[in-house]
Amino acid sequence: MKKRIGLLYGGKSAEHEVSLSTARAVTQALDFSEFDVFPIFITLNGEWRVGPQLTEAAQSIEQLQFTSTSEKSDNNIMQFISAHMANPFEVIFPLLHGTNGEDGTVQGFLEVLNIPYVGNGVLGSAAGMDKVTMKQLFEMAGLPQVPYVHFIRSEWESNKQGYTAKCEEALGYPMFVKPANLGSSVGISKASNATELERAVAFALQYDRKIVVEQGVTAREIELAVLGNDAPQVSVAGEIKPMTDFYDYDSKYKDGSTALIIPAPLEEQVYANLVDMAKKAFKAIDGAGLVRADFFVTENNEIFINEVNTLPGFTPVSMYPLLWQHTNVPYPELIKKLIALAVERHTEKQRLQYNRD
Template sequence: MKNRIFLLYGGKSAEHEVSLSTARAVTHALDFSKYDVTPVFITPEGEWRPGPLLAGPAENVAELLIGETGTSAPARLTDGIGALAAGTPGLKPVVIPLLHGPNGEDGTVQGLLEVLDLPYVGNGVLASAAGMDKVVMKQLFASAGLGQVPFVHFIRSEWASDRDVILAKAEARLSWPVFVKPANLGSSVGISKATDRESLVRAVEEALRFDRKVIIEQGVDAREIELGLLGNDDPKCSVAGEISSASDFYDYESKYKDGNTVLTIPAEVPESAVEEMERIAKAAFKVLDCSGLVRADFFLTNEGEVLINEVNTMPGFTPTSMFPLLWQHSGMTYPELIEELIRLALERHAEKQALNTDRN
C-alpha cells in the first residue's frame, strides 16, 4: 500500500507563481512508485481546489492549475479536507505545503494542519509566523544577541499620520543607501533601494502595496552568503553558497527572470567565517523554534564580520533555487532531500503524538 502525499501550492500571495514552479519541481523529485500524490491548488483568490491523483511528474505548470482551462475539474473542497483528515487506513498522509508568503508560509496553513492532526513538511506555526514577519524575526535575533544590520519599522497608519517623524528617525539611525521591504513577504517582492529621502518615500509607498508593516534596513557593502539547515532538534548545515547579481541588488527579477544571477557553491570564503555562520544559523534556528528546513541568509562584510540577514522557513525548490543546490553540493540529491523532509515531518508528528493531553 502506498503512502499518501498531499501537495499544497499556489496560494493567495504575491509569490503565487513561485509556488507553482516549486510544486512542479517537487513532482519530479517524488517517487510515484512509493507515493500516491494528490495536488491541492490554491487559487490567487484563496479557493482550494483538490485534484485527482497525479499519474506522474507534472511536465508544466499548466497541469497543476486544477479547474482552469484544459485541466480536470476540481473536487469539492469539503471532499479534499475530508481526504486530508481521513487519510489512508493504517497510514498517515503527509502534507507538503509549497506555499510562499502570507496565507501559507506564515503559520496560517500550518495551524490548519495542526488542527487536522496531520504530519506536514517544514516549520510549525510559531516558527512560520515569526520567520515570515521580518520585524518579529529581527527582534528575536536581537534578543539572542545575533549580529544584524540596524533597522527601522512602522505600520501603514503610522506612515499616514507621522510620515515626517518616520523619515527623520530613519535618517537619524541609518545612512544611505537603505533597503525598504514589506515585513511579511519573500522572494524580494516589493523591495526597493533608496539613496535619498525622495526615493525612500517612493520605496515605502511601493512596500505598502504588499503589506501594512514596512521595515527599512541599513544597506551594507558585503557579500551575500547562504546556508541550508536540515533537521529537527539537531539541525545540520549544508555547504555555504554565494549569490552574485548583475542587478543593483538581488531582487525578484534577478531571482526568477533575468538569468543574470550567479550562484557559487561552495562559496569561496574563509573556513572561520563558515564556522561562524553555522553557529549563528543554528542559534537562529533554535530561537525561532524551527523544524524541518531553513535557509539562513548572511552578509559577510569587507572587514570579515558575519551578520545574519534573515531565515526563510520555506525556501524555494525551483530548479534554480539555492536551497536544493546547497544540499546537492553537500552530497544529497533532490529526491533524497524530499525523502528526508518527509521523514522529519513524520518524526516531529510522532513526537507530538507521544505528548500526554490527559491531566489524569
C-alpha cells in the first residue's frame, strides 16, 4: 500500500521562496510508485491551499502555487483539516523555512491533529529557531560558543547608547548582528564600528524583535548533518568558503559565490570532536529527524558551535543532502529515511498514557 504524503510548503515567512525551491526538489526525488503525494501550499498571506494529487514531479515552482479551491479567500486552514478528515494523511512533510513553519507553530498544530510529521517537534523546532534559547541550551550542555549579547527591540530603543557600550565591553569588533528568530542568513550583517552596529541592529529589527550580537571570529565554517531520533547518526563534515565577507542570503541562494568542500579536510580527532558535539547539540534541543550543526574551527583547532538548523536547505545542491550523499545516502533514500523516522517518532509517542486508570 502506498503512503499518503502531504508536502507542506510556502509559508508566511521571509524564506517563502526558499521553501518553494525545496518543495520542487523534493517532488523530483519522491518515488511516486511508493507514495501518494498531495501539495499543501501556504501563501505569503497565510492562506492554506490543498492542491490535487501530484502524479509526477513538479517541473517548475509555478506549478506548486495553485489557486484556492475554496470560496473563501481568507486563511482557510479548514480546507486542510477537511482533506485530512476525509482521507487522512499518513505523514506530513513540512518544507517550511523560517517563522510560521520551522519555529514549532506548525509542529504544534500537527501534534494537536495527531498527524505524523517529518522533522523536529515543538520544543526542538522552537529552540532551534530562537538563537538566544538555543545558545542557553548549548551552554547548559557544555558546548563552547563565541561570546554574545542579546536584547529586545524596546530595550534597544530606550537605551541604544547603553547597549552599544554593553556590546563593546563584552565583545570586540567585528561583530555579527542577527535576528534571533530567522534562518537563511536573512537580516544578518557585520559591524566594524559603533555606527555600523547601530545600522546593523536597525536592519535586523526589521525581521525580529529579539536581536543577537556575536563576537566575530577568524575561523573555518564547518557543517555536519545529523539524522535520526534517539540514536542520531552524523555525516562527513563539509566546509563553506564564501567569497563574500560572510555567508549571507545572496551567496547561499543567488550568486553562487560560495565553495562547498566535502569532505572538509580535518584532523581525525577534530572530526571526532565535531561529531560528538553535533550529537550533543541535537540532544540539547531534543532533536528529531534532522538538523544541520554549524561550527567554527580556528587555526589552532579550537571548536565553537555556531547553531543548529532544524530544517536546513533541502535542495539536492544544499549542504545537508550533499553531506549525506558523500556519506553514501543519496537524496531519494534520505527522503525515505526521514519519512520512516517521522512514523517511528509518532509511534513512540502513542505509547504515552493520558488517563490515570
